[in-house]
Amino acid sequence: MSPGLLLTVFAAYSILLFVVVWLTSRKADNQAYFIGSRSSRWWLVAYGMIGASLSGVTFMSVPGDVFNKNFTYLQVVMGYIVGYTIIALVLLPVYYRLQLTSIYTYLLQRFGPVSHKTGSAFFILSRVIGAAFRMFIVINVLQNFVFDALGIPFVITVAVFMLLILLYTYEGGVKTIVWTDTLQTTFMLVALGFTLWYIWYDHYLGQDLKAEVVSFTDSIGNLGKAQIFNWDYLHKNHFLKDFLGGAAIAVAMTGLDQEMMQKNLSCKNIKEAKKNVLSFTAVLVVVNILFVLLGAALILFAQQKGITIDPKHTDDLFPTVALKYLGVVPGLIFLIGLISAAYPSADGALTALTTVFCFDFLGIQNKPHFTEKKQKKIRYIVHIGFAILLLGVILLFRVINNDAVIRNLFVAATYTYGPLLGLYAFGFLTRTKISDSLAWLPCLLSPALCWILSANSAEWLGGYKFGFELLIVNGSLTFLGLWLLGRLQNRGVHPAPAVDA
Numbered sequence: 279m280s281p282g283l284l285l286t287v288f289a290a291y292s293i294l295l296f297v298v299v300w301l302t303s304r305k306a307d308n309q310a311y312f313i314g315s316r317s318s319r320w321w322l323v324a325y326g327m328i329g330a331s332l333s334g335v336t337f338m339s340v341p342g343d344v345f346n347k348n349f350t351y352l353q354v355v356m357g358y359i360v361g362y363t364i365i366a367l368v369l370l371p372v373y374y375r376l377q378l379t380s381i382y383t384y385l386l387q388r389f390g391p392v393s394h395k396t397g398s399a400f401f402i403l404s405r406v407i408g409a410a411f412r413m414f415i416v417i418n419v420l421q422n423f424v425f426d427a428l429g430i431p432f433v434i435t436v437a438v439f440m441l442l443i444l445l446y447t448y449e450g451g452v453k454t455i456v457w458t459d460t461l462q463t464t465f466m467l468v469a470l471g472f473t474l475w476y477i478w479y480d481h482y483l484g485q486d487l488k489a490e491v492v493s494f495t496d497s498i499g500n501l502g503k504a505q506i507f508n509w510d511y512l513h514k515n516h517f518l519k520d521f522l523g524g525a526a527i528a529v530a531m532t533g534l535d536q537e538m539m540q541k542n543l544s545c546k547n548i549k550e551a552k553k554n555v556l557s558f559t560a561v562l563v564v565v566n567i568l569f570v571l572l573g574a575a576l577i578l579f580a581q582q583k584g585i586t587i588d589p590k591h592t593d594d595l596f597p598t599v600a601l602k603y604l605g606v607v608p609g610l611i612f613l614i615g616l617i618s619a620a621y622p623s624a625d626g627a628l629t630a631l632t633t634v635f636c637f638d639f640l641g642i643q644n645k646p647h648f649t650e651k652k653q654k655k656i657r658y659i660v661h662i663g664f665a666i667l668l669l670g671v672i673l674l675f676r677v678i679n680n681d682a683v684i685r686n687l688f689v690a691a692t693y694t695y696g697p698l699l700g701l702y703a704f705g706f707l708t709r710t711k712i713s714d715s716l717a718w719l720p721c722l723l724s725p726a727l728c729w730i731l732s733a734n735s736a737e738w739l740g741g742y743k744f745g746f747e748l749l750i751v752n753g754s755l756t757f758l759g760l761w762l763l764g765r766l767q768n769r770g771v772h773p774a775p776a777v778d779a
Contacts, residue, residue, distance in 0.1 A: 281424060281425075281427040281428045282428075283606075283610070284424045284610075284613055285424070285428060287610055287613055287614060288424075288613075288617060291465075291614055291617055291618075292442055294461070295442075295446060295458060295461065295621070296445075296446060298454075298457050298458055298461055299445075299446040299454050299458065301457075302453060302454045302456075302457045302458075303446075303449045303453065303454045311449070311451030311452065311453065311629070311657065312379050312451060312452065312540070312633050312637075316543070316544060316545070316546060317544070317546060318452075318453075318456045318541070318544040318545055318546070319545075319550075320545050320546075320550035320551065320553045320554040320557075321553075321554070321557065322456055322457070322460055323456055323541050323542065323544065323545060323554045323558075324553075324554040324555070324557045324558040324561070325459075325460055325463055325558075325561070326455075326456055326457070326458075326459025326460040326462075326463055326541070327459065327463075327538065327541060327554075327558050328463045328466075328467070328558065328561055328562060328565060329459050329460075329462045329463030329466050329618065329619070329622050330459050330463075330537070330538065330541070330622045330626055331532070331538070331558075331562060332463075332466060332565070332569075332619065332622075333412045333619055333622060335411075335412050335415055336566075336569065337416075337466060337469075337470075337569075337596070337615065337616065337619040338415065338416075338419070338593045338594075338595075338596050338597065338616075339415075339592075339593050340566065340569040340570065340573065341569055341570070341572045341573035341576055341595065341596050342573065342576075342592030342593050342594070342595045342596060343573065343592060344503050344570060344573030344574055344576075344577060345503070345573070345577055345587055345589065345592045345595065346589055346592060347515060348502075348503045348504065348505040348506070349503065349504055349505060349506045349570050349574075350505065350506060350507070350508050350515045350520065351520075351566070351570060352506050352566070352567065352570060353506065353507065353508070353515065353517050353520035353521050353524065354520045354521070354523065354524035354527070354746060355524065355562075355563055355566045355567070356520075356521055356524065357520065357521040357522060357523060357524020357525040357526075357527070357528065357746075358524050358525070358527070358528045358559065358562065358563070358566075359559060359563065360521075360524075360525040360528070361524065361525040361526065361527065361528020361529045361532070361533070362528050362532065362555055362556070362558070362559040362562075363556070363559070364525070364528075364529055364533065365528065365529060365532060365533035365555055366551075366552045366555040366556050366559075367552070368706070369529075369533045369534075369539075369702075370542060370548060370551050370552060370555065371548055372384065372706075373539065373542075373543060374543070374547070374548040374551065375548075378543065379540075379543070379633065379637055379643070380398070380536060380633055380634050380637040380638050381534070381536055381539050381540075381543075382394055382397045382398045382401065382536070382634065382638055383637065383638070384702070384705065385397045385398075385701060385702075385705070386638075388705040389701075389705065389712060389714050389717060390714030390715075390717070391714065392714045392715055392716075392717050392718060393701060393712075393714050393717040394638060395638060395639065396697070396701075396717055396718045396721050397697075397698055397701055397721075398634050398635075398638035398639065400694040400695075400697050400698055400721065401534075401535065401536055401630075401634055401694075401698065402631060402634060402635070403694050404535075404692070404694040404695060405535070405536075405537060405627050405630060405631055406627075406631065406664075406667060406668065406671060407671065407690070408627075408692070409624050409627035409628075409668060410668050410671035410672045410675065411675070412624075413436075413439070413620060413624050413668070413672055414672050414675045414676070415593065416616055416617075416619050416620040417432075417435055417436055417439060417620060417672070418432075418676070419593075419594075419597050419616065420435065420613075420616065420617070420620070421435050423597060423601050424613070432673075432676055433673060433676075436669060436672050436673060436676075437669065439620060439621075439624075440624070440665050440668060440669045440672075442621075443621060443624050443625050443628065443665070444628070444661070444662065444665045446458065446625070447625050447628050447629055447661070448658060448661050448662070451629045451632075451633075452540055452541060452544050452629055453544070455541070455625050455626050455629060456541060456544060458621065458625065459541075459622055459625075459626070461618075462618040462619070462621050462622050463618075464618075465614045465615050465617075465618035466615045466618045466619055467565065468611060468614075468615065469611050469612050469614060469615020469616070469618075470565070470568055470569065470572060470615065471568070472608065472611050473572060473575075473596075473600060473604070473608060473611070473612060474568060474571060474572045474575055476604060476608050477575040477576070477578070477579050477604075478575065497578055498571075498574045498578075501574060501577060501578060501581075503573075503574055503577060504574070508520075511742070512740075512741045512742055512743060513743065513745075514743045514744065514745035515745055516745065518747070519744075519745035519746060519747040520745060520746055522746075522747050522750060523745055523746020523747045523748075523749055523750065524746060526699065526746070526747070526749045526750045526753070527746060527749060529699065530695040530696070530698060530699045530749060530753070531692075531695055534695065534698045534699065534702055535630075535695075536630040536631075536633060536634050537626045537627055537629070537630035538626075540626070540629065540630050540633060541626070542554060542555065572596075573595075576595050576596060576599050577595075579599055579603070580595065580599065583603055585598065585599065585603070596612070597612070597616070600612035600613075601613070624668055627664075627668070628661060628664055628665055628668070629661075631660075631664045632657060632660045632661045632664060635660050635664070636653075636656060636657055636660055640656065640660075642656055642657075690725075690729070692749070693725040693728055693729065693748075693752060694725060695749060695752075696724055696725055696728065696748075696749055696751075696752020696753045696755070696756060697720070697721035697722075697724055697725065697752070697753070697756045698753075699749065699750075699752070699753030699756070700720070700721070700724065700752070700753040700754065700755070700756025700757040700759075700760065701717075701721070701756065701760070703753060703757055704756075704757050704760045704761070708761075708764070710760075710761065710764035710767075710768075711764060711767050711768070712760055712763040712764045712767055713763050713766060713767045716763055717760070717763065719759065719763075720755070720756050720758070720759020720760055720762075720763070721756055721759075723755070723759060724752050724753075724755035724756040724759065725752060727755055728748055728751055728752045728755065731744070731748075731751070732744045732748055
């Protein structure tokens with residue numbers, strides 16, 4: 279497959295994307311940018327959120343992880359169902375009742391300005407590192423398989439991607455992203471489905487459907503990778519760790535994440551927003567099952583063709599098979615799917631970061647003397663600033679050039695969702711006042727304690743290793759710290775916090 283052909287496909291996809299942008303961003307104002315004028319169709323948002331939730335990490339990591347972790351990722355997916363149900367039935371009604379644009383405004387109303395800015399700052403830190411990591415994973419694969427052969431430096435590749443994302447999001451914001459996510463989700467799912475079908479076809483051509491299913495199932499069973507449940511409580515992937523962690527991940531990284539909730543808040547009303555989340559959950563479960571099955575199919579294909587799988591670099595399995603062994607058409611479809619996975623990693627993040635900074639730190643909504651034109655100008659500057667920041671972080675990852683270090687940075691960023699989980703849980707489950715001026719303290723201490731605990735758990739806890747449930751521990755420690763602040767507040771040690779929501 280020639281690099282010129284791959285570059286042509288990339289250009290054609292980008293042109294199609296901008297056609298969609300032009301059609302959807304005309305006459306967009308600030309309300310359209312921030313919340314899509316609350317006119318998005320629920321089914322469109324639900325479908326587009328599939329691609330935003332998956333991103334390039336899922337696109338490559340979930341199939342590859344089957345080699346090391348079997349089908350145990352499905353334990354996490356089961357937890358997602360509980361988490362997304364909580365979002366639909368608990369979080370969304372509050373967000374709609376308070377008519378929020380930045381969801382962290384809830385913290386201002388419930389606790390005060392310090393809690394508000396603390397929550398927003400944790401989101402910004404998490405989303406900058408997380409979005410940069412997801413972009414880096416995908417662009418790095420494209421660089422290795424496509425752009426290096428064309429002699430295009432990595433810095434140019436990243437700059438072009440960020441420029442394209444900046445151009446198609448700076449005007450329409452959420453209104454545009456709802457539609458572009460739909461396009462990107464479609465291509466990602468086509469790449470997933472076509473690759474799975476193609477490998478199946480290659481293995482079982484000539485049998486009837488029932489025989490094909492039986493043969494494929496038997497092959498997976500013989501592969502020894504079909505284990506779903508892990509009951510070893512010392513293992514990171516024990517069922518309860520993955521299940522409860524999956525629920526917490528869904529609540530924290532979707533329900534308490536401005537990027538994901540901003541799209542939900544663009545629906546016309548709470549009823550449609552609930553339908554959006556619940557239908558999205560059902561489809562997401564099916565799609566993740568297909569990704570796991572794809573992982574098994576890729577391993578079967580690799581064994582048949584004598585392809586060596588590196589246990590430390592299983593992310594390379596999908597692109598290696600698709601671009602080097604499946605032929606031109608499957609390779610091009612994979613490439614389009616991979617490009618589609620790159621864009622959602624940053625487009626929604628740019629819009630969400632801009633919204634949070636403009637609302638929570640600059641307070642443009644509370645300045646009556648700011649005209650629509652003035653607000654838009656500020657929004658443009660902030661949007662461009664975050665695009666440059668993301669570009670810089672991605673390039674920093676390339677300079678580090680150490681997969682272990684980069685992934686540890688990403689893990690560190692996920693720790694910052696624990697304080698958000700603790701803040702919102704304390705706000706929803708109690709009516710306790712706290713000393714808002716000290717709210718930052720437990721939010722900083724809990725991730726640090728969790729990092730230390732995770733690093734030493736095997737030694738301190740008789741071989742116990744933390745998995746996704748560490749997010750719950752993180753949130754619980756924040757909750758405990760806030761409770762202690764509340765106790766001090768009730769004893770009159772600190773001044774009263776802001777008015778309770």
